[in-house]
Amino acid sequence: MSTTAPPAAFTAFPGATISPNTYVDVAYEDKLALWEEVKADDRFPDYLYGCYECGICVASCPSARFYDFSPRKIAQAAAREDIELIYEQMNDDVWNCSQCFSCNRCPRQNSPGGLITLLREVAVRNGLGTAKEALEGYGRVVYKIMTTGTQISPDMLQPDAFPDWGPDVEKTSDNLDVWRRALPPETLHTTEMSWVVSEETLIELYLIWLHSDVMDMIAEADEGLHMIILDVMEETLEDAGYEI
Amino acid sequence: MTTDTTFIPLSEIRKPPVPNPENAPTEDIREVLYELEAAGELIVQRVPEPYIEVMTKYGRTKKIPEQMTWHHKSCGQCGHIPGYSTSIFWLNRQFGMNYVDPYDQTSCTAWNYYASATSNAVAQASVASRNFAAAYATGYFPMIHCGTSYGHYKETRMELAHHKDLRDKVRDIMGKLNKPLVVPEEIVHYSEWIHAMRDRIAQRQTLDFTGIVASIHPACHYYKLVTEDAIYDPDIYGGQRTATVTGIVESLGATVGDYSTFFDCCGFGFRHILVQRDFSRSFATQRKIEIMKEEANPDVVITHDTGCVTTLDKSQFAAKAHQRNVGVPVLSDAQFAALAMGAHPYRVVQLHWHATDYTALLEKMGIDWEKAWAEFEVDLGRLERNEIEFLSWEDADAK
Ligand code: SF4
Ligand code: SF4
Numbered sequence: 001m002s003t004t005a006p007p008a009a010f011t012a013f014p015g016a017t018i019s020p021n022t023y024v025d026v027a028y029e030d031k032l033a034l035w036e037e038v039k040a041d042d043r044f045p046d047y048l049y050g051c052y053e054c055g056i057c058v059a060s061c062p063s064a065r066f067y068d069f070s071p072r073k074i075a076q077a078a079a080r081e082d083i084e085l086i087y088e089q090m091n092d093d094v095w096n097c098s099q100c101f102s103c104n105r106c107p108r109q110n111s112p113g114g115l116i117t118l119l120r121e122v123a124v125r126n127g128l129g130t131a132k133e134a135l136e137g138y139g140r141v142v143y144k145i146m147t148t149g150t151q152i153s154p155d156m157l158q159p160d161a162f163p164d165w166g167p168d169v170e171k172t173s174d175n176l177d178v179w180r181r182a183l184p185p186e187t188l189h190t191t192e193m194s195w196v197v198s199e200e201t202l203i204e205l206y207l208i209w210l211h212s213d214v215m216d217m218i219a220e221a222d223e224g225l226h227m228i229i230l231d232v233m234e235e236t237l238e239d240a241g242y243e244i
Numbered sequence: 245m246t247t248d249t250t251f252i253p254l255s256e257i258r259k260p261p262v263p264n265p266e267n268a269p270t271e272d273i274r275e276v277l278y279e280l281e282a283a284g285e286l287i288v289q290r291v292p293e294p295y296i297e298v299m300t301k302y303g304r305t306k307k308i309p310e311q312m313t314w315h316h317k318s319c320g321q322c323g324h325i326p327g328y329s330t331s332i333f334w335l336n337r338q339f340g341m342n343y344v345d346p347y348d349q350t351s352c353t354a355w356n357y358y359a360s361a362t363s364n365a366v367a368q369a370s371v372a373s374r375n376f377a378a379a380y381a382t383g384y385f386p387m388i389h390c391g392t393s394y395g396h397y398k399e400t401r402m403e404l405a406h407h408k409d410l411r412d413k414v415r416d417i418m419g420k421l422n423k424p425l426v427v428p429e430e431i432v433h434y435s436e437w438i439h440a441m442r443d444r445i446a447q448r449q450t451l452d453f454t455g456i457v458a459s460i461h462p463a464c465h466y467y468k469l470v471t472e473d474a475i476y477d478p479d480i481y482g483g484q485r486t487a488t489v490t491g492i493v494e495s496l497g498a499t500v501g502d503y504s505t506f507f508d509c510c511g512f513g514f515r516h517i518l519v520q521r522d523f524s525r526s527f528a529t530q531r532k533i534e535i536m537k538e539e540a541n542p543d544v545v546i547t548h549d550t551g552c553v554t555t556l557d558k559s560q561f562a563a564k565a566h567q568r569n570v571g572v573p574v575l576s577d578a579q580f581a582a583l584a585m586g587a588h589p590y591r592v593v594q595l596h597w598h599a600t601d602y603t604a605l606l607e608k609m610g611i612d613w614e615k616a617w618a619e620f621e622v623d624l625g626r627l628e629r630n631e632i633e634f635l636s637w638e639d640a641d642a643k
């Protein structure tokens with residue numbers, strides 16, 4: 001039997017760290033507050049039960065094959081409440097995840113992918129710099145989904161946006177109007193949204209965004225985008241007799 | 245033949261016993277919902293009759309409505325591969341099913357949520373509940389086209405069932421929209437309808453698919469989220485993988501080309517497909533298409549979700565430019581079934597929106613694609629000259 005004491009990192013549980021602190025300029029209390037916010041989410045207890053450190057999640061994980069990324073490390077850091085490492089992951093790792101939920105096959109019934117959803121959400125809500133960086137170039141998609149109620153429009157298919165999808169993208173964009181009219185389902189006769197969403201429906205969607213703190217999250221992540229979306233919503237809602 | 249020595253085809257594994265729902269490791273969420281309904285907390289929309297009963301992972305029975313369905317469309321299908329949605333509607337019409345294709349529907353918004361996290365549990369559950377309430381108001385039952393919407397709605401329904409605080413907040417928002425808090429008794433994916441209808445579809449088959457080898461990609465959000473709700477069948481893979489998609493492919497007489505990375509995702513990644521496509525392209529081609537080619541050499545990949553068709557299909561162009569071993573067309577089960585029943589490859593299945601060359605597949609199916617394209621070009625000419633405003637369902641089936 002070994003008489004050597006385990007490393008301090010494994011004995012000082014919770015709150016111990018095994019990571020080099022790469023974000024020294026951020027106060028421990030601030031990092032802890034973010035972690036408390038993650039834990040306060042109703043879904044958290046369903047996503048983390050502990051961790052066997054078996055690596056089954058890593059074996060299933062597409063992002064682990066491509067990036068320096070590990071769902072096992074995410075689960076372990078969360079289970080140990082390693083505040084420094086969690087903060088580092090919240091900044092540097094979570095945006096690599098594909099959100100495929102292959103890691104749900106965890107024998108401990110964890111959902112590392114679900115934990116990542118929560119970590120991302122807290123990162124956005126608190127306007128973390130790396131969350132803003134991750135969302136750069138993504139604003140037009142957020143704008144599309146929040147203002148039209150659909151995420152993908154046919155007119156997004158432009159050769160400069162999808163050069164790697166081959167020459168057919170250009171063919172599609174050149175013929176877009178006629179090709180869309182060549183679709184038998186009537187709801188698909190649009191080039192600006194995935195399908196035609198009624199005005200009444202959009203108003204209801206805007207009310208949901210306004211009543212569920214989503215607009216505050218957008219403001220933290222991207223102030224300019226927040227203003228543009230709010231403008232569109234205000235105009236529609238005011239025309240319909242609502243006051244914001 | 246597989247080159248991976250650790251891969252044992254499921255056909256070589258002894259058939260395990262059929263699961264007994266009494267021993268299911270999870271609760272039956274429907275029971276929880278009925279109790280909440282009895283307590284006046286929410287409304288449970290019942291599956292309309294007639295329905296078809298199928299088995300789910302732990303041996304429970306799930307009801308799949310034949311008709312009276314409210315088609316919850318998919319952003320990516322409608323936006324970029326619209327032959328997918330058109331084929332689902334066409335199949336419903338061929339069987340004379342009564343359905344609604346609503347304008348009163350938004351996206352589930354889960355693609356954006358999984359990509360950017362610019363939302364939260366209350367907003368996501370409210371968007372879901374708004375769509376459910378819109379369906380309930382029509383008397384038609386939600387039929388979900390997108391795998392991610394299906395997975396996300398299963399999760400959302402679970403959260404609503406378990407968290408009173410969430411229910412209260414969502415009910416409050418629904419109240420502001422003058423809508424009730426309503427959840428469907430079953431969350432039904434269109435591919436489950438195709439699976440349940442597979443024998444009837446096969447009876448109406450007009451093309452011979454016996455020479456076709458199809459590799460199946462099961463969609464992650466179909467069976468990895470709330471796994472117990474996905475269809476399993478002891479006669480398909482011994483009940484060890486989801487039966488959806490494989491069931492219809494086998495019923496149509498095609499051969500399933502099995503491969504070792506069936507569990508891997510397609511590489512879609514939600515944010516990656518839009519802003520980090522190097523990941524999506526590499527994963528889709530190196531972990532899926534190339535492995536399929538090496539181990540099964542399929543004529544086609546069949547899958548059942550928006551992102552999977554998009555990623556597996558569109559990623560092949562760049563890989564081909566790098567002389568990789570790719571070049572397999574990718575279709576949804578709905579498009580495959582529609583072609584088998586004689587649907588027009590352009591007017592209905594809309595293959596011109598797909599990127600990977602599919603002409604050899606059509607020839608193997610016995611479809612004269614050049615003639616079909618010439619017919620479609622005539623339609624396009626009429627549309628361009630504004631002789632017709634839109635292509636109608638009647639035009640789509642014109643001989
Ligand atoms: S599969 Fe589960 S128990 Fe195993 S390392 Fe991953 S999170 Fe931990
Ligand atoms: S959800 Fe994320 S962490 Fe889990 S397997 Fe998929 S990519 Fe990996």
